[in-house]
């Protein structure tokens with residue numbers, strides 16, 4: 089995955105054409121000035137810089153607005169904005185939207201994506217990012233935090249379906265054993281209460297933009313109600329599967345200090361640390377399938393992470409948390 093701007097003539101033509109059509113119905117967007125393309129996912133969406141009413145912004149243009157994604161995303165951004173508008177923990181300010189036309193306009197956030205920044209620093213300095221990231225997740229979910237009866241079958245099913253697409257036999261062999269561990273932990277979770285909230289949904293460190301003490305979350309399109317552990321696992325596993333060192337200590341395939349920080353910020357109980365978060369670490373490990381195009385080091389890193397995860401999953405259980 090790369091965030092580098094890709095010169096893409098067809099995408100730029102398509103964006104110009106779309107904006108022209110939208111502008112005929114929407115005078116505010118008619119005056120929008122598109123700038124550099126950040127990302128284009130062919131047939132789905134484009135993200136590009138620009139200027140809107142004199143302000144530096146980022147445009148998100150969805151090519152299939154009739155499916156409802158822009159309207160849902162805009163509603164979610166507007167819901168969250170009053171809670172994340174001031175101080176160090178924020179979301180990008182909603183500036184304008186024409187959701188029927190698939191256009192969302194957001195404040196252009198200054199700073200550097202968190203993982204990009206972490207890579208530039210010494211390992212020991214990376215640990216300092218875990219607490220603000222966990223606090224961002226906590227602040228953005230606190231107002232919707234609610235217990236629900238836990239159900240694990242759907243999560244196991246999704247993890248298995250993803251694993252069946254795993255093209256690397258060495259990884260697949262480990263995934264089968266990780267699935268067995270999810271099935272072992274499931275009955276300890278099933279039917280009890282777990283904590284849910286409307287949560288980001290794709291909470292990896294490059295969806296947090298860091299500018300000094302200010303941490304701004306972006307990319308809220310996947311936000312919906314889910315167990316709170318899912319996004320914690322997403323964050324630590326994204327770092328763990330790349331074997332990016334921080335505290336130098338690991339548990340369950342990921343950074344031990346990161347796990348402890350999320351557990352502390354969310355005041356996780358012993359059972360949540362021993363069983364529920366490990367279950368979601370296994371889920372997150374399997375749901376992102378390594379593709380053939382990845383560099384070889386990523387496959388090696390994923391395999392090493394899987395081995396660590398698997399040996400610790402076998403040791404964790406009710407009453408025996410590893411962090």
Ligand SMILES: Nc1ncnc2c1ncn2[C@@H]1O[C@H](COP(=O)(O)OP(=O)(O)O)[C@@H](O)[C@H]1O
Pocket residue numbers: 091126127135146180194195196197198201294295306307308
């Ligand atoms: N509001 C914003 N301000 C600054 N940069 C942004 C903003 N929104 C997106 N970006 C940049 O564009 C990239 C892709 O945007 P993102 O919303 O994460 O879309 P995707 O769904 O493709 O991950 C981000 O990684 C970030 O570098």
Ligand SMILES: [Mg+2]
Pocket residue numbers: 294295307
């Ligand atoms: Mg993103």
